[in-house]
Amino acid sequence: MRRVAVIGTGHSKFCFNSPKTQVELLSEVAIDAINEANIAPKDVQAVNVGNVLGDFEEGQGMVQSFFANDIGCFNVAASRFEGACASGSMAVRDAVMWVASGYYDIMLVGGVEKATAMGTGLATRTFAMFGDSRYEFPAGFTFPAVFALLAHLYSSKYGIPLATLKEQMAAVSVQSHEYAMNNPNAQIHKEITVQDALKSFMVSSPIQLQDACPFTDGAAAVVIASEEVAKKLSKKPVYFAGIGQASSGKLSSQSKYLPRIYARELASQQSYKMAGLTPKDMDLCELHDCFSIAAMIAAEGLGFFEYGKSGEAWQNGETRIGGKIPINISGGLKAKGHPIGATGVSQVYEVTRQLRGDMVDQGRQVEGAKNGIIDTLGGDGVLVSMILTNQ
């Protein structure tokens, strides 16, 4: 199969209560990505979109077709993907295959969500539809509760006292808020301290407000193309080196493996193998920190730290620029924001621009980065999509 590259990127400001519709949000970032790719809308042959709750949020399904035709990508094949928070990554992964296979040369992939208008309470209940709705949600398993349970399991399995674990979790959030200060698209521009985190509102013990990402409105888009097309159009194409995706059943069916997320470990193995690379080869990582404990579990599942050791890694600066593996230099879901269907595409945007060396002006460039990995989790370990890019 052919090599496939990102040749254009677009990203909205992530925010609360955007006055724009999802079609509008997606249209704007798509036009940016198309312009950066030096193509016209008519050159786009097909569109994939990650969008989880368009119907719930504003009564608009099939956003993929409406936005594509609004911006002049007339009559293209347009597909919407849903895998909860991993929807955007799934849309990218699928597009890579359509171009790699030779069927299409140029595709546009977008992600969009408006998750804030419904308010935090309703949004938390709505998001819980992406856990098991028959047995586990009625037992109280909203996502804060799920990750609280994982934190307790983590504490118990690795012998880390809860008070220590909470300080480690706080360190994850503190770093994300610090780096988000340098990301103009981030939703939250406010530094916090470990003490701020530990004093914040208790959501579901031991998860506190500052362990949790916000609800977010936003969109991101990328244009991808075959290597041949990419070399003609782009001075700095960033290639897809590996892709992976795996799923699990309901949370209770994963009990042997928790707090490790088996779907993640399979998906990362698939992408490392396809790329012929190992965790040691990675120069940066954007991973799914919906909660700070989720970030710690992810960093271990991706092979960067021993199990039970990632909290210390964050505390010791190993996840910072200049550290062992820079993680979530965008500010992550925690401070950049988490518009669910857009998140995976936003991560591809971030890593692409890092690998191109485009983040110098924003003061958060990972110097000389060649390989980046993108990890996106859907639901409570139910689906993980993985993308590995290099230059």
Next chain:
Amino acid sequence: MRRVAVIGTGHSKFCFNSPKTQVELLSEVAIDAINEANIAPKDVQAVNVGNVLGDFEEGQGMVQSFFANDIGCFNVAASRFEGACASGSMAVRDAVMWVASGYYDIMLVGGVEKATAMGTGLATRTFAMFGDSRYEFPAGFTFPAVFALLAHLYSSKYGIPLATLKEQMAAVSVQSHEYAMNNPNAQIHKEITVQDALKSFMVSSPIQLQDACPFTDGAAAVVIASEEVAKKLSKKPVYFAGIGQASSGKLSSQSKYLPRIYARELASQQSYKMAGLTPKDMDLCELHDCFSIAAMIAAEGLGFFEYGKSGEAWQNGETRIGGKIPINISGGLKAKGHPIGATGVSQVYEVTRQLRGDMVDQGRQVEGAKNGIIDTLGGDGVLVSMILTNQ
């Protein structure tokens, strides 16, 4: 790219008010398809699912991962597709590419929906989310209204008096109800006459109750495989010869072309070209008769009849077994039923079994059928997915 075939099929009874969850409905038909394919659940490498309203209908998103792991397809990549009523066909089309490319050898594709529990009024409003929600739905464009408008345009453009058109539309429904009598999976087993149709409840003039498909609960699944695998496992593999997909913007943006559906005509051209076949080569067709006028428009868009002439074709029996092109011998959406996310997969089930010669016992075999085409429409012309199979 490699040839890809259907090697297993499964189909639930379509019905009102199924007591089963979507995970259960999908699990049952998937097991049937897996058994027919002579494989075990562990042989399935990835899963695609068409599902439109799982979250709305029963508060369950990401049905693809939950059902896959419940039936023993552990940890596979599992993706959900949404393109309104075309979701199932999109899931099949996408899987064809993943197998054709060589990435996977065996995939399971399912479709499922529970659309009846919310009741007709709420379902009609809910479905309208798959039209444009910003300008057109607030102006009254639920789907019955859209297809009523298309019927008026059809009447006007082709000079067919409305009274004549209504008799033609009735003939479409009468045929579907007749053939559904021979389909044990059909939702409605009740023959109707033209007079029954013309006397039925007025929904949105000139669309009457007997011009409209019902709301339906149900599921369907197919196992697809590479040619090499298919030849080992199946005595009668049915191959994908062509695929197509196209979209349009909101209804008002399609006004130059209506009542023709441009996305359909593009998608069918793509699939005919890929297969190296023409409409004359087709031996049977399952097409998207969400309303009787939609069936007539589809049959013309697929190239079977001249524009404005398909109503007469139905009246003259050209769409029956033994006629020019047997259409919707399953009973179609009108009488077999229309569980939206499952419909495209159900159509593939029907055509596969027809091409294998398996419908003799049910008394609705299209003798000697070699080529079949499957047409699925999403929304008001917003998305069309097309699949062409042969043996």
